[in-house]
Amino acid sequence: MFYFQPQKYKLMQATKMTIIILLMSLFSIANVSAGGVDIVGTWEVGSKEARITIFKTGNYYYGKISWLKNPNDEAGKPKTDIKNRDEHQHTKHILGLLILKSFEYNAHEHIWDKGTVYDPKNGKTYSCKLVMVNNNTLEVRGFIGISMIGRTDTWTKVE
Numbered sequence: 001m002f003y004f005q006p007q008k009y010k011l012m013q014a015t016k017m018t019i020i021i022l023l024m025s026l027f028s029i030a031n032v033s034a035g036g037v038d039i040v041g042t043w044e045v046g047s048k049e050a051r052i053t054i055f056k057t058g059n060y061y062y063g064k065i066s067w068l069k070n071p072n073d074e075a076g077k078p079k080t081d082i083k084n085r086d087e088h089q090h091t092k093h094i095l096g097l098l099i100l101k102s103f104e105y106n107a108h109e110h111i112w113d114k115g116t117v118y119d120p121k122n123g124k125t126y127s128c129k130l131v132m133v134n135n136n137t138l139e140v141r142g143f144i145g146i147s148m149i150g151r152t153d154t155w156t157k158v159e
Contacts, residue, residue, distance in 0.1 A: 039112060039130060042066060043138055043155040051158055054100065061112055061130075063100030065120075071095050083123030094120050103130060117142045126150070 039061060042053045051067035071094070073079050079094040103115030110132075117128035117140065126142035133139055136157040143150025 039132060039138060042158040044158050045155055046153045052099065052155070059104060061100065061103040061105070061115065062098060064098045065095055068095050081120055081123070083120060085123050100128070100130075103128075 038056075039054050040056055042051050043063075044051050049069045050065055052063045053066040054061055054063040056062075068079070071078060081089045081092045081094060081097060084090060084092075097118075097120060099118040099120065101116050101118070103112040105111075106113050112130040113128075115128050115130070116125050118125045119142070126144060127147075128140065128142045129147060131139040131141070133154075138155040138157070139152050140155055141147055141150055141152045
């Protein structure tokens with residue numbers, strides 16, 4: 001015969017709740033250790049002239065120009081990478097151009113670093129680090145040599 005035992009029922013419910021809380025905590029910790037807030041998505045640059053879509057491949061992050069305020073040149077043709085030092089790149093369209101390359105998430109400092117940023121306005125590539133200020137703000141710091149000598153642009157997440 002089965003007898004209902006309220007103490008055992010309460011203990012089972014408490015055990016289930018403890019397991020659920022533990023699992024949720026583990027997923028939260030895993031999310032924070034993997035970068036917490038992720039930079040993947042589309043960002044508008046500080047000048048509002050372009051949007052960059054950041055994506056992840058393996059353990060690395062990349063970004064390409066996905067929107068331009070003025071995608072065409074004076075002749076009405078798509079802008080191309082005419083400032084690139086490599087003449088073979090001059091015919092590449094700016095729209096779709098990969099400008100952020102090979103960033104790694106640095107969990108210790110909570111930044112994305114070891115990558116480069118390419119500036120199609122001057123044809124130069126710089127060392128770069130990315131810092132999430134909050135869910136909607138990304139600081140992009142391009143520099144030569146050490147990060148103290150460089151420039152920071154603030155990007156805003158596009159919904």
